[in-house]
Amino acid sequence: MLSVDIDDYILPSERRILRVRGHWALLVKDIAESALAMILLIVLDTYLPDSAVIDTLAWYGGLVVCVRLSILVADWWIERIVITDKRVMMSNGIITHRVAMMPLRKVTDLSFRQSVLGRTMGYGTMIVESAGQIQGLNRIDYMPKPDEIYEALTEMIFGDKKQTRSHWLPKPRR
Numbered sequence: 153m154l155s156v157d158i159d160d161y162i163l164p165s166e167r168r169i170l171r172v173r174g175h176w177a178l179l180v181k182d183i184a185e186s187a188l189a190m191i192l193l194i195v196l197d198t199y200l201p202d203s204a205v206i207d208t209l210a211w212y213g214g215l216v217v218c219v220r221l222s223i224l225v226a227d228w229w230i231e232r233i234v235i236t237d238k239r240v241m242m243s244n245g246i247i248t249h250r251v252a253m254m255p256l257r258k259v260t261d262l263s264f265r266q267s268v269l270g271r272t273m274g275y276g277t278m279i280v281e282s283a284g285q286i287q288g289l290n291r292i293d294y295m296p297k298p299d300e301i302y303e304a305l306t307e308m309i310f311g312d313k314k315q316t317r318s319h320w321l322p323k324p325r326r
Contacts, residue, residue: 158232158243161251166236170304174231175275178294179224186221190214233292235305240280242289252289256309258282264298278302 162168197210223246231244241253260283266276276298279291295301 170235175294175296
């Protein structure tokens with residue numbers, strides 16, 4: 153069986169600092185779309201004349217909606233963002249597995265944005281820039297606790313260790 157664990161890509165010389173999954177708010181739109189599609193299928197099945205064809209199409213339509221949502225949730229579940237002492241990595245994808253990374257030594261600018269909803273729910277967008285080039289990993293949407301992760305990254309790139317509150321983040325398990 154093929155492994156999709158991002159820890160397989162960490163080198164023996166690296167130390168994992170942080171490992172997180174994208175915020176669950178990423179799924180809100182997909183869940184709402186699926187709920188609306190199911191409601192539409194139920195309404196159509198209820199108000200259209202009884203027919204084996206309509207019942208079958210409604211059943212298969214519901215199955216497609218459920219399978220689609222299951223795939224989206226599984227994709228969110230396996231997506232990981234990892235920060236090591238040498239780089240930032242993000243892996244995602246069920247069928248086609250993708251890993252993007254940026255070495256910390258190449259980072260020239262780091263910022264995060266949080267909307268009002270993002271501040272309320274605890275997510276934001278992290279923007280990692282390097283020397284005028286667009287890297288494989290330059291924007292991470294729905295990053296959980298972006299202020300703490302921003303401080304951890306800033307500490308790793310530019311500052312002294314354990315001078316900010318980011319050192320209070322839970323210690324990674326190996």
